[in-house]
Amino acid sequence: MHIILVMLIMLMTGCEQKADLPESQTEEQQSVPQKSKSIQMISRVNTDSIPILMYHSIGLNDRSTLFVPPKVFNKQMEHLKNAGYHTMTFKDLINWKTEEVIPDKPILITFDDGYLDNFTIVYPILKRLQMKATIFVTSDFIGFPNHLNWGQIKEMEQSGCIEIGVHTRHHLDLTKNNPLQLVDEVWGAKQRLEKRLGHPMIAFAYPSGKFNHKVVEAVKRAGFEFAVTTQPGYAVKKQGFLTLHRVRISRGQSMDAFIREFP
Numbered sequence: 001m002h003i004i005l006v007m008l009i010m011l012m013t014g015c016e017q018k019a020d021l022p023e024s025q026t027e028e029q030q031s032v033p034q035k036s037k038s039i040q041m042i043s044r045v046n047t048d049s050i051p052i053l054m055y056h057s058i059g060l061n062d063r064s065t066l067f068v069p070p071k072v073f074n075k076q077m078e079h080l081k082n083a084g085y086h087t088m089t090f091k092d093l094i095n096w097k098t099e100e101v102i103p104d105k106p107i108l109i110t111f112d113d114g115y116l117d118n119f120t121i122v123y124p125i126l127k128r129l130q131m132k133a134t135i136f137v138t139s140d141f142i143g144f145p146n147h148l149n150w151g152q153i154k155e156m157e158q159s160g161c162i163e164i165g166v167h168t169r170h171h172l173d174l175t176k177n178n179p180l181q182l183v184d185e186v187w188g189a190k191q192r193l194e195k196r197l198g199h200p201m202i203a204f205a206y207p208s209g210k211f212n213h214k215v216v217e218a219v220k221r222a223g224f225e226f227a228v229t230t231q232p233g234y235a236v237k238k239q240g241f242l243t244l245h246r247v248r249i250s251r252g253q254s255m256d257a258f259i260r261e262f263p
């Protein structure tokens with residue numbers, strides 16, 4: 001029995017094995033009595049609001065609030081793990097959208113822009129802790145100095161810890177693009193990433209959080225399931241799945257404040 005529980009917990013929380021929650025729920029119902037620990041880990045009632053954390057670079061640049069120091073980031077991730085949070089990708093979040101089972105204490109961790117330190121610093125920490133995250137990459141900056149390259153992106157994806165999302169082709173203000181540019185930046189970036197990575201891209205992040213009705217329409221037409229903004233707060237369904245809010249984590253935030261926010 002103990003082995004079965006451990007296996008189920010690994011399936012639902014780790015990132016090395018890609019779990020399909022509804023299926024593991026079925027297996028669980030067949031093999032584990034109802035009052036088991038693993039059943040407490042998942043909630044049938046959908047969590048109304050989910051924190052989607054927004055990071056950019058994990059490094060040592062004290063001129064920008066977009067940089068969170070590696071030691072601080074490591075402590076934050078260890079805290080989330082110890083406090084029982086379950087990291088989800090946007091692929092996992094489909095279950096939230098379709099009113100199916102999602103893990104208890106769900107959280108998404110996202111990184112914008114595809115900086116190199118997402119591979120050198122973030123990825124080893126998440127792999128060690130068996131936590132998942134999504135990196136929104138700007139497709140035409142892949143391989144640029146201080147940015148991820150294709151090899152690193154593929155390696156991270158294959159680990160199951162990292163999901164790749166789309167952050168346009170050139171990180172422009174989409175509200176200022178003409179209709180052709182808009183399609184090229186949104187759909188064009190999706191196409192490029194899908195061709196190179198060999199699977200659909202389902203999540204999008206608006207560069208600098210800038211969007212309007214036309215931009216959201218372009219994201220919808222490109223076929224994304226989810227898009228995230230920089231509007232502050234937890235994600236709730238009534239925001240719309242293409243304009244979900246995020247919680248910005250900045251370098252000035254103390255560990256105490258982080259723990260208070262995510263107890």
Ligand SMILES: [Zn+2]
Nearest residue numbers: 112113207208
């Ligand atoms: Zn960005």
